Amino acid sequence: xxxxxxxxxxxxxxxxxxGIVVLLAVVPVARLAQxxxxxxxxxxxxxxxxxxxxPTVWRATRNxxxxxxxxxxxxxxxxxxxxxxxxxxxxxxxxxxxFCFMLPLMIAPQVTALAWINLFGPNSTLLAAFGLAPAPxxxxxxxxxxxxxxxxxxxxxxxxxxxxxxxxxxxxxxLVEAAQAAGAKPWRIVRTIVLPLMMPxxxxxxxxxxxxxxxxxxxxxxxxxxxxxxxxxxxxYQRLAGFGTSVLSEAAALSLxxxxxxxxxxxxxxxLARRRDVRVTTWTTAAPExxxxxxxxxxxxxxxxxxxxxLVLPFLALLATAFVPAIGVALTSRSVxxxxxxxVLLDHAATRRAFFNSATLSAAxxxxxxxxxxxxxxxxxVRRAAVLRAVSFAxxxxxxxxxxxxxxxxxxxxxxxxxxxxxxxxSTIWIILVAYLSRFLLLALRPVTNALQQVHPSLxxxxxxxxxxxxxxxxxxILPLVAPSxxxxxxxxxxxxxxxLTVSALLWSSGAETVGVVLFSLEQAGDSVxxxxxxxxxxxxxxxxxxxxxxxxxRVARGVLPWQP
Amino acid sequence: MAAVTLDGVTxxxxxxxxxxAVSLSVADGEFLAVLGPxxxxxxTLLRLIAGFEKCDGGVIRLGENNVSGPDVHIVPEDRHVxxxxxxxxxxxxxxxxxxxxxxxxxxxxxxxxxxxxxxxxLETVGLMGLADRRPAELSGGQRQRVALARCLAMKARVVLxxxxxxNLDMHLRARxxxxxxxFRNVSGAxxxxxxxxxxxxLGAADRVAVMxxxxxxxxxxxxxxxxxxxxxxxxxxxxxxxxxxxxxIATFANGHATVELFGGLWQVRSAPRQxxxxxxxxxxxEDLRIVDDGSGFPATVARxxxxxxxxxxxxxxxxxxxxxxxxxxxxxxxxxxxxxxRLAVIDGWVIPNP
Numbered sequence: 001x002x003x004x005x006x007x008x009x010x011x012x013x014x015x016x017x018x019g020i021v022v023l024l025a026v027v028p029v030a031r032l033a034q035x036x037x038x039x040x041x042x043x044x045x046x047x048x049x050x051x052x053x054x055p056t057v058w059r060a061t062r063n064x065x066x067x068x069x070x071x072x073x074x075x076x077x078x079x080x081x082x083x084x085x086x087x088x089x090x091x092x093x094x095x096x097x098x099f100c101f102m103l104p105l106m107i108a109p110q111v112t113a114l115a116w117i118n119l120f121g122p123n124s125t126l127l128a129a130f131g132l133a134p135a136p137x138x139x140x141x142x143x144x145x146x147x148x149x150x151x152x153x154x155x156x157x158x159x160x161x162x163x164x165x166x167x168x169x170x171x172x173x174x175l176v177e178a179a180q181a182a183g184a185k186p187w188r189i190v191r192t193i194v195l196p197l198m199m200p201x202x203x204x205x206x207x208x209x210x211x212x213x214x215x216x217x218x219x220x221x222x223x224x225x226x227x228x229x230x231x232x233x234x235x236x237y238q239r240l241a242g243f244g245t246s247v248l249s250e251a252a253a254l255s256l257x258x259x260x261x262x263x264x265x266x267x268x269x270x271x272l273a274r275r276r277d278v279r280v281t282t283w284t285t286a287a288p289e290x291x292x293x294x295x296x297x298x299x300x301x302x303x304x305x306x307x308x309x310x311l312v313l314p315f316l317a318l319l320a321t322a323f324v325p326a327i328g329v330a331l332t333s334r335s336v337x338x339x340x341x342x343x344v345l346l347d348h349a350a351t352r353r354a355f356f357n358s359a360t361l362s363a364a365x366x367x368x369x370x371x372x373x374x375x376x377x378x379x380x381x382v383r384r385a386a387v388l389r390a391v392s393f394a395x396x397x398x399x400x401x402x403x404x405x406x407x408x409x410x411x412x413x414x415x416x417x418x419x420x421x422x423x424x425x426x427s428t429i430w431i432i433l434v435a436y437l438s439r440f441l442l443l444a445l446r447p448v449t450n451a452l453q454q455v456h457p458s459l460x461x462x463x464x465x466x467x468x469x470x471x472x473x474x475x476x477x478i479l480p481l482v483a484p485s486x487x488x489x490x491x492x493x494x495x496x497x498x499x500x501l502t503v504s505a506l507l508w509s510s511g512a513e514t515v516g517v518v519l520f521s522l523e524q525a526g527d528s529v530x531x532x533x534x535x536x537x538x539x540x541x542x543x544x545x546x547x548x549x550x551x552x553x554x555r556v557a558r559g560v561l562p563w564q565p
Numbered sequence: 566m567a568a569v570t571l572d573g574v575t576x577x578x579x580x581x582x583x584x585x586a587v588s589l590s591v592a593d594g595e596f597l598a599v600l601g602p603x604x605x606x607x608x609t610l611l612r613l614i615a616g617f618e619k620c621d622g623g624v625i626r627l628g629e630n631n632v633s634g635p636d637v638h639i640v641p642e643d644r645h646v647x648x649x650x651x652x653x654x655x656x657x658x659x660x661x662x663x664x665x666x667x668x669x670x671x672x673x674x675x676x677x678x679x680x681x682x683x684x685x686x687l688e689t690v691g692l693m694g695l696a697d698r699r700p701a702e703l704s705g706g707q708r709q710r711v712a713l714a715r716c717l718a719m720k721a722r723v724v725l726x727x728x729x730x731x732n733l734d735m736h737l738r739a740r741x742x743x744x745x746x747x748f749r750n751v752s753g754a755x756x757x758x759x760x761x762x763x764x765x766x767l768g769a770a771d772r773v774a775v776m777x778x779x780x781x782x783x784x785x786x787x788x789x790x791x792x793x794x795x796x797x798x799x800x801x802x803x804x805x806x807x808x809x810x811x812x813x814i815a816t817f818a819n820g821h822a823t824v825e826l827f828g829g830l831w832q833v834r835s836a837p838r839q840x841x842x843x844x845x846x847x848x849x850x851e852d853l854r855i856v857d858d859g860s861g862f863p864a865t866v867a868r869x870x871x872x873x874x875x876x877x878x879x880x881x882x883x884x885x886x887x888x889x890x891x892x893x894x895x896x897x898x899x900x901x902x903x904x905x906x907r908l909a910v911i912d913g914w915v916i917p918n919p
Contacts, residue, residue, distance in 0.1 A: 006640065007640045007642060456652050456654065458650040458651075458652050458654035459654050459656055461615075461617055461641070461648070461650070461654065462648070462650060462654035462655075462656070462715075463656075463667070464616075464617070464640070464641040464642050465615060465641055465644075465646060465647060465648045465668075466667050466668035466671050466715070466719060467642050467643070467645065467668055467671045467672060467719075468642060468667070468668075468671045469642050472671065476667075477656055480656075480658040481656075481657070481658060
């Protein structure tokens, strides 16, 4: 193992960082695997065998694959087409288009689901205003697999977009120019040069979309549960919500199944990534922009029209519902009311608490993770060694694995009283904080490592030559250089944690509700107007955070803010 | 006393030996150039001296102190060795003055004293008035000077320069080279200067170490290197000219030898040695003359490269096919390409260790 020589202080800091990663990322996953495979301490296939005999499990697995693969197909089609349009043509307003296209990824899936439910259901305040709402009592058209596929496709199209755009940016311009010199027209070049070279990028994006889809809780919870359509994630949730920790072994086995599906996708992805050309090129050598000529207006119109359809209309429906006093009341100048906002922010103790909890939990997680990620990122980027690649992989696990899997791993780790301390974190708010720290470590770490990779190692070496020790170099050289990216990473953590439902749905307890949890409970209890108000507030918070982060955009490493061109 | 001593220093990366049992010593205040093609291990050598890499074998001493060796590795922070990086490594978030004063602030220097040191360093490199600029607002040559001033301010006794001119325009290089010499005179520090450009090395250094394949092949003054290269690698790498096969007939105590070459007998230089032996002989461009009195050996003009006042002519001797000899001629006396000429050898050097 080749390590660059470092001082003792630095070795100590590195060991501490390593310990944190092991505790947050490795221990929970290992504990989960142990519970599923060897609940009594030795290997025991009884739980697995019982699951294999349960038809519900098979059905849920099949359903998971159906909606995930359907969602992936839609995401690849939408994301791919959009990427080609914004990277290869002279479309105007690309920045705004990309920002809007990325929104479904940033807005919580349960919020999106709620918005679409409000748009199309028999109770749609918006459609009712135009007399278009389906008759009361009819089945909601989005309940069931088709609706889930639609929303998963919309949510993960941005993921495909990011992957393909990265691929297109690395596409050497001369390959395209050689085809132009050979006399090929743009459309032919796209078909014969660009698309074949982008296949690995498409595959990578698709695989990430797949991993996201199988772990998605918000969409199948809102659109599947009411229709009796169960996927693995909702099955685990229902078992655990219904029977409590007595079915923990079974839930662990189920989530291991889910984890294996996800890991299969990830392994395939990293195999594809290794075959991909990872040449780094600059913006200036990027693919050419082809003129759309007289079609430009039409294409622009189509893009914005589609965005209005999938973004603006659902959000308007949500707004409409949030401003009426009760479901079924038409939105008029006389019925419009702020009562729902008043209720969820001030009157209703649980939602008031939830906003406070989510804001504090997200802010605390963001700050702690930023504080860890700078020294950890430094250790990862500056000291490159085999053990560090393992660490790097370990930090990705809790984020890549479905949230339900992580939540169960957390329960398994924290159910019993902590050693030495003698009390349990289970059914307190702290278990959610620990889960957030584990799950979102990667979100804080990646911007820092991105930024550090753009810092030439000699800048650190020059400080070493000057006699500066580890802590001083970190404070005076490394931190100033990566600070904007680290802060942006913190904002991503806050944004994601604030919108999160999957983890807290299994970990919340009375008094420790999150925004996602109360949104889900209100909708399940039929209080759609309050749910809509909560969702509107969540959207406003998300958009505000994104715009605040934009202020940093020019100073953060490229690729840190996904919605930035 | 030697400022830097390397004794059998070895560094391996996996199965590649980047630095192979290198021994060198640099005197106090000496300017040593390490010259070699890219990938020869010369930058690794610098990084070993600075402490950024750990030795796999051998010992490095700075003055009297063992800094690298078996069971010893002093981290770079504690070596007090200055380095001018190829990228200059100026911190983009600090001003010129902050960059220069950084090592001093690390040493807990404050206030007036700090200002005085920074001002004096700025003055030496001619950057007064730019103290508050950011590195991004400076030209390449100015950045180079800031990097030098930083080493000056930290009063390093040993300064390592890693291809410091590689990122500069052609016309800036000569000027920066003389500024580096000034820097040496002002600071009194020992300089180890790594480069692949022989004109930089031969023109500025007191001594040059020629490196290839991780080994140092010869360390000597530029004139000695040029006139008496110790082996084939050095003679091919330094100066233009050719290495040709011949036979040493006899050597003399005055440092001369008679060799058989291109079908004739010629007088060249050689280290004394008994007997006759087949040898490689280094023939520089100025070691050949065109003769028109029927003496010499026949050759054909292969190529003519006009270079202003002088012209380089390449000729192929009729007796040794595949060999190309080059001559440096006055541009007024160059024969036409493909014409037949006769050449005489007026000097040369028998390479001791081919």
